Amino acid sequence: MSTPTHLSIGDRLSFDLGAPGRRALQIPQPDVPEAPPLPVGIARARPARLPELSQVELVRYFHALSQLNYGVDSGFYPLGSCTMKYNPKINDEVAALPGFAHQHPLQPDGSAQGTLAVLHALQRALCELTGMTAAALSPFAGAQGEFAGMLVIKAYHAARGEGERRRKVLVPDSAHGTNPATAAMCGYEVTSVPSDADGNIDLDALSALADETVAALMLTMPTTLGLFDPRIDRITATLHQHGIQIYGDGANLNAIVGRARLGDMGFDVVHTNLHKTFSTPHGGGGPGAGPILVKDHMAPFLPAPVVVEDGGRYSMHTPVQSIGRLGAFQGNVGVLIRAYTYIRALGLEGLRSVSENAVINANYIRVRLSGMYRLPYDRPCMHEVVFSGSWQKARHGVRTIDIAKRLIDYGFHPPTTYFPLIVDEALMIEPTESESREGLDAFCEAMLRIAAEAEAEPETVRGAPHTAPLRRLDEALAARRPVLRWTPEPETNR
Numbered sequence: 001m002s003t004p005t006h007l008s009i010g011d012r013l014s015f016d017l018g019a020p021g022r023r024a025l026q027i028p029q030p031d032v033p034e035a036p037p038l039p040v041g042i043a044r045a046r047p048a049r050l051p052e053l054s055q056v057e058l059v060r061y062f063h064a065l066s067q068l069n070y071g072v073d074s075g076f077y078p079l080g081s082c083t084m085k086y087n088p089k090i091n092d093e094v095a096a097l098p099g100f101a102h103q104h105p106l107q108p109d110g111s112a113q114g115t116l117a118v119l120h121a122l123q124r125a126l127c128e129l130t131g132m133t134a135a136a137l138s139p140f141a142g143a144q145g146e147f148a149g150m151l152v153i154k155a156y157h158a159a160r161g162e163g164e165r166r167r168k169v170l171v172p173d174s175a176h177g178t179n180p181a182t183a184a185m186c187g188y189e190v191t192s193v194p195s196d197a198d199g200n201i202d203l204d205a206l207s208a209l210a211d212e213t214v215a216a217l218m219l220t221m222p223t224t225l226g227l228f229d230p231r232i233d234r235i236t237a238t239l240h241q242h243g244i245q246i247y248g249d250g251a252n253l254n255a256i257v258g259r260a261r262l263g264d265m266g267f268d269v270v271h272t273n274l275h276k277t278f279s280t281p282h283g284g285g286g287p288g289a290g291p292i293l294v295k296d297h298m299a300p301f302l303p304a305p306v307v308v309e310d311g312g313r314y315s316m317h318t319p320v321q322s323i324g325r326l327g328a329f330q331g332n333v334g335v336l337i338r339a340y341t342y343i344r345a346l347g348l349e350g351l352r353s354v355s356e357n358a359v360i361n362a363n364y365i366r367v368r369l370s371g372m373y374r375l376p377y378d379r380p381c382m383h384e385v386v387f388s389g390s391w392q393k394a395r396h397g398v399r400t401i402d403i404a405k406r407l408i409d410y411g412f413h414p415p416t417t418y419f420p421l422i423v424d425e426a427l428m429i430e431p432t433e434s435e436s437r438e439g440l441d442a443f444c445e446a447m448l449r450i451a452a453e454a455e456a457e458p459e460t461v462r463g464a465p466h467t468a469p470l471r472r473l474d475e476a477l478a479a480r481r482p483v484l485r486w487t488p489e490p491e492t493n494r
């Protein structure tokens with residue numbers, strides 16, 4: 001094999017490129033008197049060892065760095081439960097209009113009528129799409145929406161004198177981790193509800209747990225197994241008989257938007273992740289928005305502010321028994337405007353085709369890959385499909401993490417792995433509606449080739465990725481203790 005003569009992307013990312021004396025800029029000689037020297041003890045003993053690069057080396061360094069970013073604008077990003085769909089650029093253009101972008105959060109309502117009108121219209125649109133009656137837009141993320149929603153439920157029970165008695169929250173074992181975490185943060189005992197063999201909530205177990213000590217069920221619909229529970233009406237009706245409130249994690253609204261509404265299914269409080277279903281950019285922790293939507297009986301407890309309209313004037317309002325504010329100001333208004341733009345650009349018909357295509361795309365992948373990967377719940381899915389890498393693990397010692405890493409070599413972002421927790425070696429694939437048939441086929445081809453490689457040359461898959469500048473990282477450590485800047489060697493610091 002011939003040795004490549006150009007620098008790889010990894011080499012180009014070394015901060016030790018360059019040579020002494022190289023500069024990216026020529027700074028003119030100063031024509032003002034030199035400042036007096038720094039006092040002893042403050043001045044460095046030796047000059048700092050900074051990289052010395054020419055301009056082109058510097059540009060290539062930053063360019064190489066930018067190429068390490070993989071996003072929805074780079075390629076297929078099938079991260080299950082995350083809905084990494086394309087975010088139309090018109091959303092950004094509208095949010096950047098000076099009338100929105102140049103507003104100050106402390107401006108009086110009277111001079112922010114345009115923005116407030118948009119927020120009010122978004123509240124109404126989200127209520128309409130979810131079948132709820134009142135909204136608060138301020139939560140900054142899905143998890144914060146959950147927190148707000150559960151505090152609303154807690155305040156509702158307390159106002160009825162049932163706060164003490166209702167100390168438990170039921171959470172299915174397939175739930176996203178933020179659900180039990182939220183319930184615990186709100187001071188509730190978390191009780192796990194098992195799933196049955198079909199992936200639905202186990203109705204007998206649920207009925208046995210339902211009594212007057214339970215404050216709420218937190219349920220994602222479709223579930224985080226990508227499945228729609230056909231008995232949802234029975235679930236909500238059974239629990240309502242005991243005064244239990246139904247919290248809907250609407251992060252997966254992508255699958256049903258424009259076609260079915262959580263409010264009509266009996267949910268009392270719902271949050272929706274605008275940074276998923278409503279196409280506002282996300283990843284890397286933000287910015288997002290997790291508005292909550294409630295039925296009438298919960299409206300007095302909504303977090304502040306909510307936008308109200310009276311005779312054509314809009315203002316920010318604190319509901320009478322509000323749980324309070326979740327943060328400074330009005331939430332991520334730029335994200336809210338992007339979501340509203342998306343809703344208006346598509347209209348109801350467009351939104352209906354979003355959920356239609358999200359579901360068709362996931363089922364296309366389900367059918368193409370079943371047979372090569374184990375399908376723990378072999379039934380039509382909604383917007384995402386959960387496979388298991390357990391066949392590959394048992395037969396060839398190839399684990400789901402290996403399959404995910406091998407996908408990087410084929411140019412794809414890996415799917416979600418090892419979640420939901422109840423699926424052994426889970427591989428959760430969410431293609432989203434914005435992928436073309438060709439994009440889905442290319443991904444399926446890669447997955448099928450990896451399945452064949454796992455048989456014929458398992459060490460290739462176990463050693464992946466082979467093409468990435470960095471190989472296997474300690475992901476937990478990287479998230480907990482990220483090294484985000486270059487630090488000069490200590491002895492040359494001073």
Ligand SMILES: Cc1ncc(COP(=O)(O)O)c(C=O)c1O
Nearest residue numbers: 081141142143176178249251288
């Ligand atoms: C089902 C579900 N619920 C809640 C959340 C939390 O949303 P966020 O990441 O915006 O806090 C997510 C995010 O991935 C999710 O998939």
